[in-house]
Amino acid sequence: MLRKSNVRTVLAILHDIAAAVLAWTLAYLLRFNFELPSQYGAEMRQTLLWIVPLQVAIFWKFGLYRGIWRYASLNDLRRIVLAVLLAAAAIPFMLWMLRSQLVVPRSVLVLNPLLLILFMGGSRILYRMWKETRFQGRMKLSSEPVLVLGAGDAAVALSKDLAKNETWQLLGFLDDDDNKQNCMLNGVKVLGKLDELAHWINHFGVERVIIAMPSSSHQQRQRAIKLCTAAGVQALTVPSFDDLMSGKVAVSQLRAIELDDLLGRDPVVLDTAGLQGLISGKTVMVTGAGGSIGSELCRQIARFSPAKLVLFEQSEFALYTLEQELHQAFPALCFVCLVGDVRDAARVDEVLQLHNPAVLFHAAAYKHVPMMETHNAWQAIRNNVLGTWTVARAAQRHNVAKFVMISTDKAVNPTNVMGASKRLAELVCQALQPLASEVSGCTRFVIVRFGNVLGSTGSVIPKFRAQIAQGGPITVTHPEITRYFMSIPEAAQLVLQAGLMGQGGEIFVLDMGEPVKIVDLAKELIRLSGFTEDDIKIEFSGLRPGEKLYEELLADNEHTLPTPHPKLRIAQAREADAAWLEQLLIWTDASTRPDAEVKTALQGWVPEYQPQHI
Structure with missing residues (x-):
């Protein structure tokens, strides 16, 4: 047959x-x-x-x-x-x-x-x-009518995929380009401009709209989202422009609008050729590799084909999770997973001697403000300050060309132990820079300071999602509390760019955009989850220990200098010398100290530190 x-x-x-x-x-x-x-x-x-x-x-x-x-x-x-x-x-x-x-x-x-x-x-x-x-x-009877916002290449490619899909029936495009009005794209008409969305929704009775504008500015995408919200329809979007260009996803892989889209920022323009020179064919090490920033740094570094990527992480589970991901995403990547504590000088020295990295990104740190504020203050100092010193000195001894330290906006006029410890870590790196020529002649210390990242471990977004899943309420500490936000990939990309540009001793400050009220984030997340504020209540619980209403990226007595990159500036901050560093190391040598003693001493080491509770 x-x-x-x-x-x-x-x-x-x-x-x-x-x-x-x-x-x-x-x-x-x-x-x-x-x-x-x-x-x-x-x-x-x-x-x-x-x-x-x-x-x-x-x-x-x-x-x-x-x-x-x-x-x-x-x-x-x-x-x-x-x-x-x-x-x-x-x-x-x-x-x-x-x-x-x-x-x-x-x-x-x-x-x-x-x-x-x-x-x-x-x-x-x-x-x-x-x-x-x-x-x-056949499919018109069962498919769902939909409009597409945007009439560019991504929208046309999407229309071809939707034509083969039984789920959707594309009725038309909306685009602000005058030259595209009334044109036919892949047999589908451009009906009008974005502002006419409400009219066409009522005309066709559609309940969902697809935003296909991956290469547009974030302001244009935000406007499209707001138009969908005002019209009372659910908005879906295509993958990001970078994902489409990399070939990782197809244009037809639609997803719901996320907070990253609402707070989205224009794509980071990287000096790809320069980063190839910094990373390609060289051994690169990342401490805290299993964390939110550390793991994203590993993903971004892997794109530039290092000779070897050394992952150094205290958490065995986080390291295992990252190992499995990298094996699948970058099968040709040579990487090694090492469990270790940045405070363990012998282990750090062993790793650097064995693998001899050319560039080291130091992302290992304790970062949770309330947890470090009570019962763990000395551990924050030991891990964030002594750990930075241990890794930095080992980098000098083993001729690491560049040492890039990840800092935080909480290091500016700190009101908590975590922020003060990170400010001390910044000063440690700056104090070591003059010694570089005497010790190794090559290590350059670069510091990168930025605010919160969306979806990172311990951030408010995962907490809000969990509270919504449980039916609420969402707890916000204060109605006026604001924070700077950027996406994890953007933060990692700018860290790489700063690492490339740094000549030694600079504190790079990332452009975090405009601060966002946490309560507004909570409201947007409730709406994106398909609920209203009547369904999910918002409750205010009060500021936590060490928490302040507003974060800053520069201290009061600091100034910044521009750089060739529009999203990076250099802070002109107070520096420390070798004598100061020697006294600090004597203080951090103790095995334990009470919280009150630590907070009192920090006011001497970091004069701008103003603790809420002593």
Whole structure:
């Protein structure tokens, strides 16, 4: 019994035999205005006996019977044209080889390939149109009508995918470009501009809208989201421009609008060539590799093909999770997973001696403000300050070219132990910089300071999601509390860029944009989850220990200098010297100290530190 694919092949061959016979016959009839002389009629029938097998053999050689007519494309049409033209050239050649006495009119030799291309190509295209029309007719009853905002390349690509999808029925595009109004894109009309969304929603009765504007500015995307919200429809969006360009996802992989979209920022423009020089073919080490920033740094670094990526992490589970991800996402990447504590000088020294990294990103730190404020103050100092010192000195001893430390906006005018400890870590790196030439002659210390990242471990977003899943309420500490936010990938990219630009001793400050009220974040998250504030209540619990209403990126007595990158500035901050560093190390050498003593001493080490509770 013949398989379905074999039946299709036989039918396609029979069709092309019929097309070849018809084209050859019709070419003769056209040549003689449908009054074919008997002698030419006999010649026509005689030549058919060897011309048709010749043509079908050439068609087979060109693979015309491997495709499926339902998916006929321009490539299939191109193969048909080439095959027919080759067959047209082979016919007179064969007549000459056979020394045939038959005389085929030259006009027949010209008309035949034109007619054959028309019959073979046209029938395939018509068949595809018939199948798609039937398919679309069947799915109209069950598919959901949808409008697409944007009429660029991503929107057109999306429309092609939606045409094959039973879930959606695309009714039209909306775009602000005057040149695209009333145009047809892939058979679908550009109905109007974005501001007309409410009108078209009422006209068609759609409940969902797809925002296909991945290359537009975040202000334009935010405007589109707000228009959807005002019209009372659910908004979906296509993947980001970077993801589409990298090939990791397809344009048809729709997703719900997330907070990253509402707080979205313009894409980071990286000095790709410079980062290739910094990372490609070199050994790179990341401490705290299992954390939110550390793991994203590893992903970004992997894109630049380092010779080896050294992952240093205290948490075994976090390291295992990252190991599994990197194995799948970057199968060619050479990386090594090492468990260790940044305060363990022997372990750190062993790792740097064995792997000899050229660049080291120090992301390991205790970062949770309330937890470090009570019962853990000394551990914050030991991990964030002594740990930074331990890794930094080992970097100098083993000739690490660049040491990039991840700091925080909480280091500016700190009101908590965590922020003060990070400010001390900044000063440690700056104090070590003058020693670089004496110790190794090459280590350059670069500090990068930024605010909160969306979705990071311990941030408010995962907490709010969990509270919504439990039915609420969402707890916000204060109605006026504000924070700076950026996405984890953006933060990691800017850290890499700062690491490239740093010459030693600078504190780079990332452009965090405008501060956002946490209560506004909570409201947006409730709405994006499909609820209202009547469904999920917001309660204010009061500021936690060490927490302040407003974060700052620069201290009162600091100034900044511009850099060639628009999202990076350099802070002109107070620095420390070797004598200060020596005294600090004596203080941090103690095994334990009470919280009150730590907070009192910190006011001497960091004069701008103003604790809320002593």
